[in-house]
Every structure is written in structure tokens, then in C-alpha cells.
Amino acid sequence: MNPNIQTKADSTTQLEPILEIRDLITEIRVPGRSLRPVEIERLVVPRGQVVGLVGESGSGKSMTAYSVLNLFPTAAASIHSGSIVLDGVDMVKVRENERVKIRGNKVGMVFQDYALSFNPVITIGKQLMEQLLTHGRHENAKAKVLSVLDEVGLSAEVFSRYPHELSGGMLQRVGIASALVCDPPLIVADEPTTALDVTVQAQILELLKSIQKERNLSILLITHDLGIVAEICDLVYVMYVGQIVEHGTVHKIFKSPSHPYTQGLLQGASSVQSVGTHEIRVAIQGSIPGLTEIPSGCRFHDRCPHTMEICRLQQPGFYEVDGLQAACWLHDAEHSHG
Amino acid sequence: MSGSGAGMSLWRYAAMRIVQSLPLILGIIVINFLLINLAPGDPVTALIGDFPAPAEYIETVREQFGLDQSLGVRLLTYIGNVLQGELGFSFNYRVPVLELVLARLGRTLVLMITTIVFATAVGLGLGIMAAKWKDSPLDKFAVGFATVGYSIPVFWSGQLLILLFAVRLGWLPSSGLRSTRIAYEGLALYGDMARHMILPVLALSLRYIALTTRLTRSSLIETLNSDYVVAARTRGIPATRILWNHGLRAAATPIITIIGYHFTFIVAGSALVETVFGWPGVGRLMYESIGARDYPTLLGILLMVSIAVIIVNLITDIVYAFIDPRIKYD
Ligand SMILES: Nc1ncnc2c1ncn2[C@@H]1O[C@H](COP(=O)(O)OP(=O)(O)OP(=O)(O)O)[C@@H](O)[C@H]1O
Ligand code: SF4
């Protein structure tokens, strides 16, 4: 590991990471073929850190989040191969009845569509209780639910409310409460603020930040909003067409991004006020290719301003550049001179 | 219930729906009145039927229903009579219509309630299994059964059942309320009546089972694919529990709707079934009254059935609102 990482990371890197993804391939079966929305060589969430996963729409961020739970919203998707070690348990190898005990218990998930994450005809309290009791937390279950509601800034009254009786911001707080209720060490948050009003976004982000500190939580935060990354993340992974193209500390990525795609993302973000906008801004020509038309070699080659011969032919491996890891031929000694 | 604002408006909603259905009931009474008065010939005939009645009784009816007065006054008198349960006199059976209908009502209700309970249970079970094992042979059978069951007319399935189980196999009685050869008593009598009920209930249930199966299956499949079910799974709620707790809760609303709004169908169906199986209930009474041109009885039954349908629909709406907190009470 890099010696320059802050002390906080130093103390935790000794421990086994809370989440480690290796050689993950997730596939979606469509008539006649199988698509691969996720092909991640390695992604690590160290204990007690917030790791951002950024990329344009369609880059495979949500699919990665679902892969962590080994649970997909569509039956067509599944994990093809690889390993996802979550708190010591491989979510790919372990049986489904074991995974059920881990979801919501060892890892909480927060969704963008807070309005769709709760059963509309069951009260909030009952749904949180259901989760606690399912995971065998029978003792003082109601008190636990009330305390976690309080922790996310909601009054005890919310316990007996139905989802439609709450505002978007309140519902997302409930979403966070549900992710926290079993005291998991890890939270996966998929665009937790994207669907909210700008002022509410800031409040929810503050809440996540303070809870993370309070509980020393690990968070895998999926977002297209680089402002959020800068504010809350320790590490960041940049994703493009299912693959990680660059990763490192937030500080370094913002200061001197090494991958042309990351550079494009950052330029786009600084050229407009990106906080609160729904679409990620990219100062790059063209648009992200679909899964049926993945380019050969470096997947970014048809949009990259620095494309070379080799880029079209061969996929680049990772190179260490000033403490960052970037998958780009520009950093290969042989090609960088061209 | 939280007992707060939401609960209050729910009760208000129920009260409002009850008040709203009063004009409807009044409308039905008026239509019934018009049927009596606009029928060709003397309205007295419509009220006492084609029976040779003593002259002084005709006079009494004429007075009681104010037939010598203007249409408006007569309407008011009629409404007053109906509200007092005065529905006319059946000369065919020589008893007041209300008494006649009430005497038979219990038998029809037993048939209908048994059908609703049985068909709902079977339809629910079949629908749940079909949804849980979607695209399995069992699911295909359920879908096929639901399609066929829905399209077979009651009188046809009834006769088919009689042919098979009563005539050919001789397992079950084909008609009547109880055995006439052996006089059962006590518990045995109930058993005997239950045996007589099996075929009519089956005939009446078929379409209901088909409807409930189809609806349970489709609403469960829809629910199990919804976002909140995916979210519940990410919280570690096991699939079976999601099916029972979340899936069936969502399916409850359409199922109650089916039970409520197809009540009319069960009423019509029970008239047919009672006729086919010689079950002496209100449906059979209706059939006999048509044959005997017993208008007072027919009109009385019509009125009571219409009001019953309104009340059941009203109850359905209210139960619906209690189950689904999102229904707006305005
Ligand atoms: N059910 C599906 N069938 C086919 N393709 C799918 C399906 N679900 C997702 N995909 C594809 O998988 C890829 C990754 O999708 P994913 O939702 O993970 O992207 P994302 O990075 O989360 O985007 P966004 O920022 O819009 O949420 C996309 O190309 C998408 O079209
Ligand atoms: S490998 Fe080539 S195409 Fe890909 S980002 Fe680097 S320079 Fe651009």
C-alpha cells in the first residue's frame, strides 16, 4: 500500500478490508447472448473508510452494488465468476440461505429511489421491525428501531407512519435507518441523494458523514456527483463500461488525475456547477457505448483525446502514477513517449 | 391504527360512503315503483299477481298503496311501505312477500357463503402456488384451469356435475336440501345437508375459483417483481416471508374487490344453481315466481337483491379503504 495515505487509512489497512472484490464478472442473459455489465479486477473497501464509485450513467455502478449482495432486481442477471469477500464471507461461494442472513444484517443498502424501497401499505416501524426480527434481534427490538430513527433525525412518531405520509428527505432518512438498524459494518449507498432536492441533498450527506464518523462505518458510495466524492470519500474508484479505469485517494485524484477519462470527468465537473444536477458532465466527445458494442482494446479509445495504436488493440493494465492506479497505455514506459 | 388524523378521516370516509349510497337505494325503490305502475294493466295486478283475489283484499291493497291517488303521493306511500317491509302479498304461496323471502334467505346465504369461502380458499391456494412456481407445469395447469373455468356457464357445469357424480358414479345426491327417504336427525341431518350442498357449491364455485386464481397469480407476480420487494430482499427478508407478508397483503385488495364486485354474479349464479339442483332458496323462489307470474314476489326479490348488492359494494369499498392506507378519502 501507499505510504502517503492518511493516518486513518494507515491504522485500518493492517486489518482485513471489510469488502474485497476480485475478478468479478457479472452477466445479464438476454435472448441469444450474455452481456457483461461488470468486469472488476479488484475493488477494496478498507474498514472505516468511505469509498466512492463514480462513472457516467450506464457504466455499471448499480450492477456492482447489487453484485456485492449477490442479489439482482432482474432474474436475468447473475454473477458469472470472481469473489466478493464481505467481512470474511465470500458472497459468491456461500449458499443463498447464508446470504439471506448477511443482507441487511452485515451490509445495509440505501437506494436512490427511496420512494420505492418500502412497502406502501405497511408502516415504517413494522418494516424496520421485520428486518430486525428476521435477523434474530428479538430483544428490545422496538427500542432499537426507535433509537435508530432518532439517530437519523426522525421522531418516534414516524414509527407508525406509512411511506406515503413522509417527504422524500424523511423517507431517505428511513432508508438510512433501515441500512443501519442491524448495526452492519458496511453500507452500500447507490446514489442516495440524487433524487432529492438540493437543500435536502446537503442534509442527507451531512447525516451520512456524521453517522459514518460516529459508528466508524465503511461505506461504498455510488455517485455521479464529484462534489459529493470530494466532500465525503477517502478513496475513489472510477468506472467506465463495467471496468475500473483509475483508483486512489480522493485528494490525489482531484489534484492530478492520471487517466484521460478521469481528467474528462473532472473538467466536466469544474466547468459547470455539477452538484445537484442529475447527469454527470463529461468534457469528452461522444457517449458511453452500450454493452453490445464494447470497443476493443482500451474501452475508452473511441473517445479518448490521446488514443494511440496500441489502445485499439490491447487492453491496458494498471500503472502506478504518483500514488494512483490508472489503466492507461500513456503510463507505460514504452508507449508514453509516442 | 394510529388513532390519529388518518384514522379519523377513514371513519368519515365510511360514513360518507354510507350516506352516498342512500340515494342509490332510494333510486332502486323508485325504479321498482315505476315497474309496478307503468306495467300494462291495473297496478293491483302487479301487486297481487294474476290470482283471483277476493274483492275486499283488492280494496285493501288499493287503499294501502294509495292507488286512487296521484302518482307523486303514491310514490311516497310506496316508499313508506317498503321502508316498513311491506312488499306485497304472494297469492301463489299465500304469505306476505317479505315473510316468504326471509324464510328462504338462510338457505341461499348458506350456499353463497360456503361458495365464497371455498372458492376464495382454493383460488388463493392455486394462485399462490402458480405465482411461486411461475412457468412450472402447475402454473400452466392453473392458468389453463382459470381460463376454462371462467368460460363455462353455471347451468352447464352444474348439469355436468350431476351427470358425473350423481347419475354415473352415484356418489352424491343430485338435488334437494336433504334426503327424503331417510329422516336424519341431529348431526346426521347436517351431514346429509352438507352432502346435498357439495355439487351446487362446486358448480357455483368454478367461475369464482377461476377469477380468484387468475387475480391472485397476476397480482402476486406483479408484487414480487416490484421495487419494494427487491428492497426487502436486500434487507435479508427471505423469499417465503416476502410472499406471505408483502405479496399477499398486496393481493388482498384485488381479491376483496373480486369478492365484493362479483357478488352480483354469485347472486345470479345461485339462482341458476338453485334451479338446476332443486335447492329451495331465494333463487329457486325467483324461478318459480317467474313461472307462476307471481309479480309481487319477483319485485320483492328484485328490490332486496338490488339493495343487498349496493350494501356489499359499500362494504367492499370501506374494507378496501381500511386495507390500503393510500386511498384518498375524498
Ligand atoms: N435488465 C437489464 N437488461 C439488460 N441490460 C441491463 C439491465 N439492467 C442494466 N443493464 C445494463 O447494464 C449496464 C449497467 O447498468 P447500471 O444500472 O449498473 O449502470 P449505472 O452506472 O448504475 O447507471 P446510472 O448512473 O444510470 O444508475 C447498462 O449498460 C445497462 O443498460
Ligand atoms: S489507453 Fe489509450 S485510449 Fe485508453 S485512456 Fe489511455 S490513452 Fe486513452
Ligand SMILES: [Mg+2]
Ligand atoms: Mg445506477
